[in-house]
Amino acid sequence: MLYSQPCKCPVCDWDVPAEIVRLRGSFDCPSCGKALKVHGIHELVMRLIAVALGFLLARRAGFESLLLFGFGLMISPFLVVPVWRLSTVIKRQVLVPASQGVTTLSLGGK
Ligand SMILES: [Zn+2]
Numbered sequence: 001m002l003y004s005q006p007c008k009c010p011v012c013d014w015d016v017p018a019e020i021v022r023l024r025g026s027f028d029c030p031s032c033g034k035a036l037k038v039h040g041i042h043e044l045v046m047r048l049i050a051v052a053l054g055f056l057l058a059r060r061a062g063f064e065s066l067l068l069f070g071f072g073l074m075i076s077p078f079l080v081v082p083v084w085r086l087s088t089v090i091k092r093q094v095l096v097p098a099s100q101g102v103t104t105l106s107l108g109g110k
Contacts, residue, residue, distance in 0.1 A: 004088040007095045009036060016095065018088050023081065026098035035098035042084075042093060050079035 004018030014031035021027065023046065026037040055072035057079075063071045087093075 004085065005092050007088075007093045009034070010095055010097060011036075018093075021088070021093060021095070023084050036095045037098040039094040039096050042087075046080050046084045046087065047076070049083050051076040053079050053083065 006015035006017055007021055009016050009029045009031060011029060011034045012032040014029060016029055020030065021038065023038055023043055026035045028034065029036055051072060054076035055068060057075065058068045058071040
């Protein structure tokens with residue numbers, strides 16, 4: 001079994017288990033309950049790798065030119081999650097607060 005490294009919560013510094021981390025959308029920190037998400041650049045990189053991998057697989061399967069392009073794009077969404085899961089084993093993911101950029105009244109004071 002591959003072991004995914006836990007992520008650090010940027011708010012409370014708690015180790016967030018990789019099992020609850022989602023690539024798309026936000027999730028709550030089990031310690032402080034703040035909404036977190038994977039840094040946007042990670043998601044972009046994973047998508048690019050998945051598309052490249054899709055083309056590679058299509059090429060191996062014998063698809064040519066336009067068919068290769070179409071097939072690669074078609075299967076890439078299915079490759080994003082496995083690629084990302086593998087990357088969590090190799091490297092710690094950077095988490096950011098999901099509410100970043102959204103102003104809330106509670107930020108003004110106590
Ligand atoms: Zn936290």
